[in-house]
Amino acid sequence: xxxxxxxxxxxxxxxxxxxxxxxxxxxxxxxxxxxxxxxxxxxxxxxxxxxxxxxxxxxxxxxxxxxxxxxxxxxxxxxxxxxxxxxxxxxxxxxxxxxxxxxxxxxxxxxxxxxxxxxxxxxxxxxxxxxxxxxxxxxxxxxxxxxxxxxxxxxxxxxxxxxxxxxxxxxxxxxxxxxxxxxxxxxxxxxxxxxxxxxxxxxxxxxxxxxxxxxxxxxxxxxxxxxxxxxxxxxxxxxxxxxxxxxxxxxxxxxxxxxxxxxxxxxxxxxxxxxxxxxxxxxxxxxxxxxxxxxxxxxxxxxxxxxxxxxxxxxxxxxxxxxxxxxxxxxxxxxxxxxxxxxxxxxxxxxxxxxxxxxxxxxxxxxxxxxxxxxxxxxxxxxxxxxxxxxxxxxxxxxxxxxxxxxxxxxxxxxxxxxxxxxxxxxxxxxxxxxxxxxxxxxxxxxxxxxxxxxxxxxxxxxxxxxxxxxxxxxxxxxxxxxxxxxxxxxxxxxxxxxxxxxxxxxxxxxxxxxxxxxxxxxxxxxxxxxxxxxxxxxxxxxx
Numbered sequence: 001x002x003x004x005x006x007x008x009x010x011x012x013x014x015x016x017x018x019x020x021x022x023x024x025x026x027x028x029x030x031x032x033x034x035x036x037x038x039x040x041x042x043x044x045x046x047x048x049x050x051x052x053x054x055x056x057x058x059x060x061x062x063x064x065x066x067x068x069x070x071x072x073x074x075x076x077x078x079x080x081x082x083x084x085x086x087x088x089x090x091x092x093x094x095x096x097x098x099x100x101x102x103x104x105x106x107x108x109x110x111x112x113x114x115x116x117x118x119x120x121x122x123x124x125x126x127x128x129x130x131x132x133x134x135x136x137x138x139x140x141x142x143x144x145x146x147x148x149x150x151x152x153x154x155x156x157x158x159x160x161x162x163x164x165x166x167x168x169x170x171x172x173x174x175x176x177x178x179x180x181x182x183x184x185x186x187x188x189x190x191x192x193x194x195x196x197x198x199x200x201x202x203x204x205x206x207x208x209x210x211x212x213x214x215x216x217x218x219x220x221x222x223x224x225x226x227x228x229x230x231x232x233x234x235x236x237x238x239x240x241x242x243x244x245x246x247x248x249x250x251x252x253x254x255x256x257x258x259x260x261x262x263x264x265x266x267x268x269x270x271x272x273x274x275x276x277x278x279x280x281x282x283x284x285x286x287x288x289x290x291x292x293x294x295x296x297x298x299x300x301x302x303x304x305x306x307x308x309x310x311x312x313x314x315x316x317x318x319x320x321x322x323x324x325x326x327x328x329x330x331x332x333x334x335x336x337x338x339x340x341x342x343x344x345x346x347x348x349x350x351x352x353x354x355x356x357x358x359x360x361x362x363x364x365x366x367x368x369x370x371x372x373x374x375x376x377x378x379x380x381x382x383x384x385x386x387x388x389x390x391x392x393x394x395x396x397x398x399x400x401x402x403x404x405x406x407x408x409x410x411x412x413x414x415x416x417x418x419x420x421x422x423x424x425x426x427x428x429x430x431x432x433x434x435x436x437x438x439x440x441x442x443x444x445x446x447x448x449x450x451x452x453x454x455x456x457x458x459x460x461x462x463x464x465x466x467x468x469x470x471x472x473x474x475x476x477x478x479x480x481x482x483x484x485x486x487x488x489x490x491x492x493x494x495x496x497x498x499x500x501x502x503x504x505x506x507x508x509x510x511x512x513x514x515x516x517x518x519x520x521x522x523x524x525x526x527x528x529x530x531x532x533x534x535x536x537x538x539x540x541x542x543x544x
Contacts, residue, residue, distance in 0.1 A: 027123045028073050031095070034116070035067035038102060051113070054157065055105040062105075066098040088127050092137045095120040100144045108152045109165050117141045121173050125180035129188075138177035142170035218288075218307030221295070226253045226261060229302070238288055238307050239280060240469070253305075256280065260290055264305065267292045277310045287311065311519055333378045340378070344371040390432035390518050397473070398425040401462060404437060408444060416448050419461040427464070429473055429538050435514040439522070442507045443477040443534050450481025450532065475536040476525075483532040484524060492524055 041047040042059055052059030069091075076087055096117060103113035124137040149166040152158040218235030220228050228251055231239075239256045253261040259278035267273040277287040287310035295302040347367040350356065356364070398420075405418050440462075447460035457480075465474045484492055493512045508522075515522040521537045 023126055024077065028070060028077065032070045035063060035070065039063040039067060051106040051111060053106060059102050059105040062098050062101045069094055085128065085133065089133060092120055092124045096141045096144055100148050104148050108149055108158050109162050114145050114169055117145065118173055118176055121177045122180045125177050126184045131181050134181055135177060138173055142173050145170055220305040222253060222303045222305055224301060226264065228253065235307055238309060263290055264292060337378055340371060340374055344368060347371065390435055392430045392432050392518060394428050394430055395433060397427045397429050397464060398422040404440060408441060416458040418444060421461065422464040424464060424466065427473065431518050431538065435518055439511045439514050439536065442511050447477055447479030451479045454481045473538040476533050478527060478531050478533045481532045483526055489524055
């Protein structure tokens with residue numbers, strides 16, 4: 001493409017003054033000084049013999065009128081009509097007439113006043129954009145000069161040889177007019193090109209700003225002393241959960257994250273960087289990964305830091321892991337189910353035998369009990385292998401929890417009690433409703449079971465909180481159980497780990513996997529009162 005594409009000029013683009021405004025102001029100043037000087041020359045005793053010798057009264061009248069016209073020009077300048085062609089032509093015709101009359105009263109060419117026509121003609125070539133009209137001004141000035149010279153020759157004021165300097169001056173006036181017109185045209189083209197390029201640069205700058213500000217990747221400009229001088233909205237959102245990046249500028253990297261600052265120092269030290277995920281607030285629910293580039297290669301000054309949300313990567317890796325795990329577990333479950341069914345059936349037949357004594361009957365019961373437990377594990381594994389990708393929907397969380405708990409209690413025994421506390425009835429979250437049901441149901445089953453073991457009553461409550469600083473929504477499922485010992489919390493979400501003899505150890509593992517593929521997290525966080533709490537942390541909620 002020969003010309004770069006540009007956007008429309010923004011409303012806040014600085015307004016440029018008219019092209020001939022500065023030149024017109026200068027010319028008004030020149031006319032004012034000239035008229036004052038011509039008036040003073042007549043009044044001063046030292047110079048009164050040089051001007052107005054033939055008709056002092058006419059000279060004085062014209063000089064005063066010429067001086068008064070400057071006030072009219074200042075009014076035209078204030079009123080914004082100075083750039084009209086008619087105003088400009090009238091101004092230069094007045095100049096020519098005033099100079100010719102004052103020159104005529106001062107013996108014409110011998111006074112030297114006609115030379116002032118050169119300046120007026122040059123100014124007309126600059127201020128009048130139409131070259132024909134500018135040439136006409138030059139022609140009128142030359143014609144007036146020659147007519148006045150012939151008149152003075154006819155009156156005997158000037159000799160006949162006065163035509164030669166008048167002709168030479170006329171030639172000079174035409175030459176100056178044509179030369180200044182050509183130069184003014186070139187300058188105008190250069191100015192128009194510069195103005196167009198400035199507009200293009202301005203629009204490209206605005207375009208770049210919009211692209212950088214709306215990128216999903218966070219970008220920070222870091223100075224020599226690890227101080228952030230600029231950052232875009234994505235970076236402010238990832239680092240502080242806010243869209244106002246102006247209040248975050250000027251801070252050091254360490255104020256955002258010590259891990260980020262340490263990775264930046266290592267990169268500056270050895271020039272190499274291996275991207276390692278890190279967390280800003282210590283909450284593993286939001287992991288970031290950073291990459292570094294020098295602003296100018298080899299300068300050793302400012303650097304660019306690129307921040308990206310690591311959640312989509314982990315979510316994709318989790319999906320691949322679950323797909324592979326599903327295929328493996330489906331094969332294993334299929335191979336185990338058939339012999340397990342044969343073992344269970346044989347144990348049932350053996351138990352029905354009348355020849356069994358009490359100890360053998362007890363052994364058959366053990367076989368059946370553990371066969372049922374292995375079958376439960378197989379069913380949980382098969383759930384993973386059959387699980388489809390999540391289908392997220394926007395849910396009104398308060399209403400959804402109320403309806404779910406009512407349905408859950410209807411299918412549970414009548415002694416259970418679940419309290420829902422949600423102070424944000426219009427809060428909207430995005431989650432696969434089927435996956436969310438399975439997660440909350442499993443957490444409630446565990447909560448009611450452990451509350452009953454500790455207090456004898458099946459009690460649980462669900463509390464919804466908002467973390468505005470991290471833009472997260474927390475759903476806490478709390479029970480009155482004894483909790484998980486600190487030494488066993490690291491294994492809590494591992495497959496096949498359970499603290500209940502009849503449990504399969506797959507429930508919490510499956511819940512965590514369902515949360516992660518829905519871009520959420522599940523953690524065990526005891527409350528300040530010592531109660532057990534499983535926190536489901538969802539991404540940034542919708543508007544309240």
